[in-house]
Every structure is written in C-alpha cells, then in structure tokens.
Amino acid sequence: MLSANAIRAWSWLHTWTSLVCTAFLFMLCVTGLPLVFHDEIDAALNPAAWMPANPGHALSLDDLLRRALAARPGEVPLFMSFDEDRPVVNVTTAPRPDAPANTLYLASFDRTSGAPVPRADRGEAVMHFLLQLHTDLFLGLPGMLFLGFMGLVFALALVSGVVLYAPFMRRLEFGALRVTRSPRVKWLDYHNLLGIVSLAWVMVVAVTGVVNTLAEPIIGLWKNTELADLVAAHAGETPPAARSSLDAAVAAARQAAPNMSVQFVAFPGGAFSTARHYAVFLHGNTPLTAHLVTPALVDAASGDFVGLREMPWYCKALALSQPLHFGNYGGLPLKTLWAVLTGITIVVLGSGLYLWVARRSAAPSDVPPLDGDEDASAAHRQASS
Amino acid sequence: MSDSSRPPGPGAAKVFAVPALLATLTLAGLVVALFDDGLHDVIAWMALGLPVGTIPWALFRARRA
Numbered sequence: 001m002l003s004a005n006a007i008r009a010w011s012w013l014h015t016w017t018s019l020v021c022t023a024f025l026f027m028l029c030v031t032g033l034p035l036v037f038h039d040e041i042d043a044a045l046n047p048a049a050w051m052p053a054n055p056g057h058a059l060s061l062d063d064l065l066r067r068a069l070a071a072r073p074g075e076v077p078l079f080m081s082f083d084e085d086r087p088v089v090n091v092t093t094a095p096r097p098d099a100p101a102n103t104l105y106l107a108s109f110d111r112t113s114g115a116p117v118p119r120a121d122r123g124e125a126v127m128h129f130l131l132q133l134h135t136d137l138f139l140g141l142p143g144m145l146f147l148g149f150m151g152l153v154f155a156l157a158l159v160s161g162v163v164l165y166a167p168f169m170r171r172l173e174f175g176a177l178r179v180t181r182s183p184r185v186k187w188l189d190y191h192n193l194l195g196i197v198s199l200a201w202v203m204v205v206a207v208t209g210v211v212n213t214l215a216e217p218i219i220g221l222w223k224n225t226e227l228a229d230l231v232a233a234h235a236g237e238t239p240p241a242a243r244s245s246l247d248a249a250v251a252a253a254r255q256a257a258p259n260m261s262v263q264f265v266a267f268p269g270g271a272f273s274t275a276r277h278y279a280v281f282l283h284g285n286t287p288l289t290a291h292l293v294t295p296a297l298v299d300a301a302s303g304d305f306v307g308l309r310e311m312p313w314y315c316k317a318l319a320l321s322q323p324l325h326f327g328n329y330g331g332l333p334l335k336t337l338w339a340v341l342t343g344i345t346i347v348v349l350g351s352g353l354y355l356w357v358a359r360r361s362a363a364p365s366d367v368p369p370l371d372g373d374e375d376a377s378a379a380h381r382q383a384s385s
Numbered sequence: 386m387s388d389s390s391r392p393p394g395p396g397a398a399k400v401f402a403v404p405a406l407l408a409t410l411t412l413a414g415l416v417v418a419l420f421d422d423g424l425h426d427v428i429a430w431m432a433l434g435l436p437v438g439t440i441p442w443a444l445f446r447a448r449r450a
Contacts, residue, residue: 166400174403175443193443197436200408204415288419323419330418330426337433344440 007167014160015356017153022349024150028209029346031134036327036338038127046120052087053113061246061265064089067114068107076239078104079272080246081264087111097239097269141216148213151206158203165196184358191351198344208321218318226312230274230297237275239268244303246278252305253280253296260284263293268300276300282308287329291319407436 002010034041065077068091075093082089090108108117136143169176169192177189223231250262260282266272273279277297283290297306311319323329327338414432417425 165404166397169400174400175439175446177443177447179447194440196404197407197439199404200411200436201415201433204412286419286421320419324415330429331422333430334418334426334433337430337437340437341433344437 002163002167007164010160010163014157014164017157017160018349018352019356021150021154021157022353024147025154025349026346028134028147029342029349031130033339033342034127035130035134036335036342038131039328040332040335041123041127042120045123048120050086050117050120053110053115055087055112057112058087059111059114061089061250064109064111064114065091065246067109068093071107071116072105075105076269077267078270079264079266082262083108088117097267098271144213144216148210151210151213155203155206155210158199158206161195162199165192168192184355187351187354187358191348191355194344194351195348198341198348201341202345204324205327208325211318211321212325215318218314222312222315227309230277230306230309234274234276239275240301243268243278243300244298248303249278249298249300250280252298252303253282256296256305256308257282257294260289260294266295273297277306287323288320290329291322292316293319403439407439411436 061080065080069075069077072093075095076097077091078094078097078099079092080089081092087110088108089111090106092104092106094104108119109115110117132138135147137147139146168188172189175193177193178185179189246265250265254260254262261284263281263283266279266281268277269275272281272295274297276299278300279295279297282294282296284292292311294308294310296308298304299306327335410432414429417432418429
C-alpha cells in the first residue's frame, strides 16, 4: 500500500490533471452522446421515401460521371463514392482539383436510372456543428491537437484515479455505497464505483480519441513516405485530358482484391490521388477490416493497373481506433452501452468536481474520518491541502 | 502511516480483484465485436453490460442495507 507521501502526490496529480481537462471532457461527452446515434438521428429526421427507379438495373460509372459533369459545366471530378445500403452513387466535383473544401459540390444519383437523388440533409447542420465542436473546437488542426493533449491529460487523471482507488477502498467491499453518510462520503463512493466500473471503456475511448486527433499528421506521413515515390513521379503534371474508363479501373481494382468492397474513387489531381492515377479505395467486409482501407492505383491515361498500396501500420492503428472511439460497430445495443457509459462518465466528472469543491470549502481539520478508515481519511485530508 | 506500522491486510490484490475482472470483460467485449457481427455482437453486449450492471446492483444493495 501507498505511503502518506505517495498518496499526497497521487492526490495532487489526480486533482490537477482532472481539473485541467474536466471542462473539455464535459463538452466531449455532451457532444459525443448524439454523435454516437448519428445514423439513427439522420434516419429518423429523414424518413426513407426514396426508392430506386429500376431495381436490378445498373448504369455504368462512366455514364453517371458524364451526367454529374454535365450538371456542373467547367468543373472536374474529385471523388465518386457508393452508398452501402442502396444503389446510390455520389459524385463530388470542384472548379479545380486542388479547390478548397468549401467550393466542393456533392450530387447523388440513382445508379439504376441516373436520376438525381434528393439530399436527405434535415438535421445535418446541427450534427455537423456538434461534430466540428467535438473534433477540433472549430479551430482546425491546432484544435484537434489541443483536444488530443487534453485526452492525454485525462488518461493521466484516470491512472492516478486507479492508484487512489486502493487506499480509499482498502476497508470497503467492491460496490460499497455509504448512502446514509454525509453527502461527501456518499458521492466519494459513487465517484469510486462509477469510475472503476467504467475505467476500461473510458480508457479505450480516451486513447483512441487521442489517436484520432493525429489523423491529419498520420495520413500526411503516409503520403510523404510510402506514397512519396508515386506522388513525386507525377508532381507538377496536369491530370490527363482524356481519362481511361472508370468502370474498367474499378473492375481492375475489384479483381486485384476480390474479398474487398469499393468505398470510393479519388480522381487524378485531387488530395487522395496523384496527378496521374485513379485511386480506388477498397475496404474489407468485417467490422475489423471495414476500416482498413487499401488504395488500388490505376493509370488514368492508359488504364493500366498499377497495384495495391496497403496501409502502413500507423494508418491501420488510426483506422482501428475509429470504431473503438465511435462505438458504431456492434449494433444499437452497443451504441446504447456507449451512451450509458458516457452518462456514467458525466457523473464521474461531476462528482469529482463536487468532491474538490467540498474539500476546499471545508478546513482540513473539519474533514471527518471515513468510517474510521485511516487510509481514506488521510488521503481525503491530503487531497484538500 | 507507513506500511510497516499497519497489520498486514489483503492489500491491492483484494481491492482490485473485481475491478480487474470487469476491465478484462470490457476489453474482451470491445475487441470481440470488431471481428464479426451477429453472435460476436451479442457476446460484446453481455461483456460490456455486466460491468455496467454492477451499478444498479450496488445501488439496490445500498438501499436495502
């Protein structure tokens, strides 16, 4: 067990790491709750009225691309993506391949008829606001990295909390709640129980959240190292004026990876491809591999298949940290558990804040011994100093 | 307050026995659902549900005591 000095040091660490990140953690929990149910909220706000015009029929991708470009004269295609649960193809166009994000235009088409699909975007503005706040506080990369740092501080608060759990619980059974004692004792027990029960989940979500804040540097590293040869070989080129068949490119990618599904195609010149290639992004079909994306490169002038470029380990780590942070990989019950655990985290944060305020407002000598438990009362006294 | 002045107690092993079990269940549940849908998901719900379920159990027990 810990010495009095060690308890004092860990208490100090737990108090201050917690105080530094608590406000941000409250924000992350409150915005994260609706984001867990993003799909369900979208579906509820936009009841599925859309049906494909000619079920079973499928237009070619080249045909759909022509229609999308005809509707946006002078623009170039950047991405073509495919809905998972309905025959809908989404085409993103822009004035230039390197156009800023706010000039991109997304249009959706019925794969079976080529007819435009009305956007189901009711409630999207609110969800987008929450997502932005949750991801980067509207501050872009610096905001993301700042929240990542808060995540690290939070992890430190969790570790110190676990260390302090031992002296506080030394004389108590697991799950003991002294509800008839003073509010401070009662809330200390709630804090300890809820904190230790949710610990593993909270730690996983915190660590994967920190990894997610590094998304931009991680993808940049991939492009600057393993994809650098391709990008450099075609730097400064303009995309080929006459592109080879998109359908043939996608078919070649499918053939190279028969057990994968096509997620989207990045067109030549955009941020996710080179000036010369179609990048066909494929993903696996289990929850584990669905996030592991492999680009297949096809020469957009000659139509030659160049090869698959598997993600390096650090990109895979980023990809796998996404489901573990979002909780969107095990059905609605898993999402519900995610929400319950988020609620538990909010109570742990709130009770921690309450315990800090309560200790500060009481002089150290006023702190009553907790059930004659000298460890706990010593830790309690020291936490107040 | 030093270790030697205190009668030997059950120590950290006893304090952390149940929490370690719950943490192991949680991590196993989080990982198992990644590998497939269907039965894997059901196992994950139970593995995560049990730790969460200790809270109503503790509340119920405290009310009755």
